[in-house]
Amino acid sequence: MSDAYYLRLTDRLRELLSDPHACEEGRLPAERTLAERFRTTRVTLRQALAQLEGEGRIHRSNRRGWFVSPARLDYDPTRDAGFNDYVRAQGRRPRTEVLLTDTRPYPTAAEALGLPADQPFCHIRRRRFVDDRAVLAESLWVVPERAPGLLEGDYASHSLWGQLRSRWGLSLTHRSLRLYSEALPEREAAELGVAAGTAGLSVRRTIFDERRRPVEYDEEHWLHDALCITVELDGKA
Amino acid sequence: MSDAYYLRLTDRLRELLSDPHACEEGRLPAERTLAERFRTTRVTLRQALAQLEGEGRIHRSNRRGWFVSPARLDYDPTRDAGFNDYVRAQGRRPRTEVLLTDTRPYPTAAEALGLPADQPFCHIRRRRFVDDRAVLAESLWVVPERAPGLLEGDYASHSLWGQLRSRWGLSLTHRSLRLYSEALPEREAAELGVAAGTAGLSVRRTIFDERRRPVEYDEEHWLHDALCITVELDGKA
DNA sequence: CTGCTGATCTGGTATAGACCAGGAGTCTGA
DNA sequence: TCAGACTCCTGGTCTATACCAGATCAGCAG
Known part of the structure; x- marks a missing residue:
């Protein structure tokens, strides 16, 4: 079905993307301009886009x-390197905005960790950027007993997992x-x-920590x- | 922006999906029918779809x-349970079709495993089904020296990784x-x-195996x- | 019973035009 | 100088319509 016009359009647009002169500052020409240039309607052009x-x-x-989208970020969710660390390690510029913090029961987190529904959590919601593009909205819930005083500390500038380790001696085993x-x-x-x-x-x-006590639950949306x-994975079989 | 008509349409369609009478055999009414029912054009309806x-x-x-799409299949790519096993474990019916096998150099696989470009591989390409829906197209390349005679055996009906272990004593460590x-x-x-x-x-x-010898490379498209x-992950820190 | 034909379903692609609404400057008047 | 209004540019949404092409199945001929 490569004879659909919008599919050939994607090919021509791909060429255009690799042409540094064509799109200044990584921005494509306007849809109306492109539609005219390729002698089609905006509807069809938008299908290609x-x-x-x-x-x-x-x-x-x-x-x-x-x-034009930048290269993808390599990300290993099983490691506990901080966001800032691995973004910088790839030559990109990280930024984080804390949107909300509070401490109260969160049934969803409780259920995920196998705790009673009225279990309170330290909750942090944040938005993270790579090179000024917002790419990640996340929420995390920490069991307060595991990290007393978490929200009073400087949870923003250093790796949260690093702090759980160093300040509260937790090992995030499971x-x-x-x-x-x-x-x-x-x-x-919206965020x-x-x-x-x-x-x-x-x-x-x-x-969970090494004693299988629940420590944290988090949700990321990329x-x-x-x-x-x-x-x-280097472990055993 | 919830006032866009096509977004409200998605809400109404979601209701329709949960109504067992509305879509017999999991099939939705025709686009033209739905467009008429919701008093809009096919274009807008298709946006909602x-x-x-x-x-x-x-x-x-x-x-x-x-x-209507069935529930997602849970899949742990780090384990070496066979496709058939975990599909059945979830009460679904697996099926596999072998599309192609051969043995020859594959530079892509070679590069991924850090081998010379002229390194030959045992190559298997297959298509896998869950409840008769084709959901996965995969190719895998095994280093022949690790599993001599692989393609002559019954590689289809039993877990390939299980065979690498039992027939050739490999441990797929890394x-x-x-x-x-x-x-x-x-x-x-197309597949x-x-x-x-x-x-x-x-x-x-x-x-790679326990001696860090390259064993296999594979690509899955789901x-x-x-x-x-x-x-x-239960392992170490 | 078998295999072909063709009508009629379905979604897929495309046109041409209209108006809406947010983003980003510019222009203006205090 | 600066805040606010205005304007123009952008994509976002929507209508109405047309024809194409694969899927399906009934019906017919062998």
């Missing part, structure tokens, strides 16, 4: 235009991960400045084109 | 219609995984009977709505 968006080559910024592609929920989409329903990747983690999950 | 498709609730079968969302490439899309560019999930693995990756 959506295709490239699905491939992770371009993304849109609400009513500002289409932009982890379970769930990961699937999704359409970003309304709230997360990332994209349309609801934009393709995303959901990562959920539950963490832009689908922003990351490449990598996992290294 | 695409949204639900992104959420993984429905999927299309080429020119046959839209269907593994590295890469995983990201993608638009399905033309070939894989899965979906349109090129359909949302997918790419999983690549490289496997339908994005077909699986939920889970990983359990």
Whole structure:
């Protein structure tokens, strides 16, 4: 079916993307301009753009235009290197905004960790950037007994997991991960400045210490084109 | 922006999906029917359907219609349980078709395993089904020296990894995984009977034995709505 | 019973045009 | 100088319609 015009369009657009002169500052020409140049309608052109968006080559910024997507971030959710560390390690510039903190019961987190529904949690919600692009909206819930005084400390500038280790002597031994592609929920989409329903990747983690006591639960929502999950396993069989 | 008509449409369609009478055999009414029922055009209706498709609730079968998507398959790519085993463990019916086998050099696999480009491999390409829906197209390349006679054996009906262990005494100790969302490439899309560019999930693995000798490289392409990756880590810090 | 034909379903692609609403400057008047 | 209004540019949404192409199945001929 490679004879559909919009598919040939994606090929020509891909060429255009690799031409540094064509899109200044990583921004594509306006849809109307492109539609005219390729002698088609905006509808068809947008079909081609959506295709490239699905491939992770371009993304849109609400009513500002289409932009070339940067390389994906390599990310190993099984390691506890801090976000800042591995973003910088890849030559990118990290930034984090804390959106909300509180301490109260969160039944969802409680259920994930196998605790009673009225179990309170230290909750942190934040938004994280790579090179000034918001790519991740996350919420994490820490069992207060494991890390007393967490929210009073400087949880923003240093790796949270590093602090759990060093300040409270926790060893985050047992982890379970769930990961699937999704359409970003309304709230997360808004926080990332994209349309609801934009393709995303959901990562959920539950963490227990060496005595199998529940420590933390967290939910991450990534832009689908922003990351490449990598996992290294050296253990036994 | 919840006032866009197509977004309200998705809500009404979601209700419709949960109504067992509305869609017989998990099949939705025709687009033209739905468009008329909701007093809009096919274009707008299709926008809503695409949204639900992104959420993984429905999927299309080429020119046959839209269907309710089954629950995602839980899949742990770090374990070496066979496909058949964990599909059955979840009460589903697995099936595998071998599309191609050969032995010759494959530079891509060689590079992934750090071998010279002219290194030959035992190559198996297959398509895998869950309840008769093709959800996975995969290729795997095994270093022939590690498993002599592999392609002559019964590699189809039993877990390949199980055989590598039992027949050749290999321990698949060191593994590295890469995983990201993608638009399905033309070939894989065709094998899965979906349109090129359909949302997918790419999983690549490289496997070394306990002496760090390269054993296997494989590439999986999943339908994005077909699986939920889970990983359990009990090991060290 | 078998195999072909063709009508009629389905979604897939495309046109042409319209108006809406947010983003980002510019212009203006205090 | 600076805040606020205005304007223009962008993508976002939607209508109405047309035709194409694969899937399916009834019906017919052998």
